[in-house]
Amino acid sequence: MNRFFHFLRDNALALFFLLAFLASLVGQAFAGAADYNERQIAGGGESISFIAYVTSSEYAVDVAENWQSEYLQFLLYILVTVWLVQRGSPESKPPGQEGRESDKEQGVGGFADEHSPWFARSRGLAHVLYANSLGLVMGVIFALSWLGQSVAGMAAYNRERLSQLSDPVDWGSYLLAPEFWNRTLQNWQSEMLAVASMVALSIYLRQRGSPESKPVGASHGATGVEG
Structure with missing residues (x-):
């Protein structure tokens, strides 16, 4: 357990920004999918699924x-x-x-x-x-x-x-x-x-x-x- 806490302490800066990056990437995916579907519907098109958007x-x-x-x-x-x-x-x-x-x-x-x-x-x-x-x-x-x-x-x-x-x-x-x-x-x-x-x-x-x-x-x- 002490080794694990030492690892977290010694790598806290990189881990913080890595987690912030992942959270931002996921947030961008959801916000981007919602924005894309809004524009699709406004233009007379069809909305797409979240998976379809993140692979687009x-x-x-x-x-x-x-x-x-x-x-x-x-x-x-x-x-x-x-x-x-x-x-x-x-x-x-x-x-x-x-x-x-x-x-x-x-x-x-x-x-x-x-x-x-x-x-x-x-x-x-x-x-x-x-x-x-x-x-x-x-x-x-x-x-x-x-x-x-x-x-x-x-x-x-x-x-x-x-x-x-x-x-x-x-x-x-x-x-x-x-x-x-x-x-x-x-x-x-x-x-x-x-x-x-x-x-x-x-x-x-x-x-x-x-x-x-x-x-x-x-x-x-x-x-x-x-x-």
């Missing part, structure tokens, strides 16, 4: 377009913070420390200790992949989500076109369609604004006890300092 392209494209924008946000933030800094933000490295840092600073190769992952002590392709694994995985998830959005979006777009007696389009044509980029960019702009707000507001505002904030007593100019 309409639900898939709504989910995928949010996933791809979130992972794009993380991918860009992981990569640009290697080289770009913001003085005063806990989300940034201090000015003057831009770049990939030395082996000593990163604790790799001969500077790795007995607690370091094996990949940190190795050389060659395995080390290169591990040293960039976070960005690579985020990039792969973004690419797959973006691909899923485009495929599901094309199916939903063509269903609507067929209902209007218009010819369906192929995948390449859909990628150039305003509908696809409207869906995509409306998510991207919100993510970029959220990141910019977090970087800038964390210079002057505080949240006591949060590692995403500087200590309450830290100066506005303190950079890379977490509470």
Whole structure:
């Protein structure tokens, strides 16, 4: 029992957001099904079952377009913070420390200790992949989500076109369609604004006890300092 409670304590942050994600996903499914059926009835169509909705392209494209924008946000933030800094933000490295840092600073190769992952002590392709694994995985998830959005979006777009007696389009044509980029960019702009707000507001505002904030007593100019 103690081991179980220790597991919950040690993984509480990830478990909280995982449960919040699942609750949101289920809530979106029910709300989306109700909204879809309302629009179907208002347009003279027939309502569909909940199972039919959650397996439809309409639900898939709504989910995928949010996933791809979130992972794009993380991918860009992981990569640009290697080289770009913001003085005063806990989300940034201090000015003057831009770049990939030395082996000593990163604790790799001969500077790795007995607690370091094996990949940190190795050389060659395995080390290169591990040293960039976070960005690579985020990039792969973004690419797959973006691909899923485009495929599901094309199916939903063509269903609507067929209902209007218009010819369906192929995948390449859909990628150039305003509908696809409207869906995509409306998510991207919100993510970029959220990141910019977090970087800038964390210079002057505080949240006591949060590692995403500087200590309450830290100066506005303190950079890379977490509470």
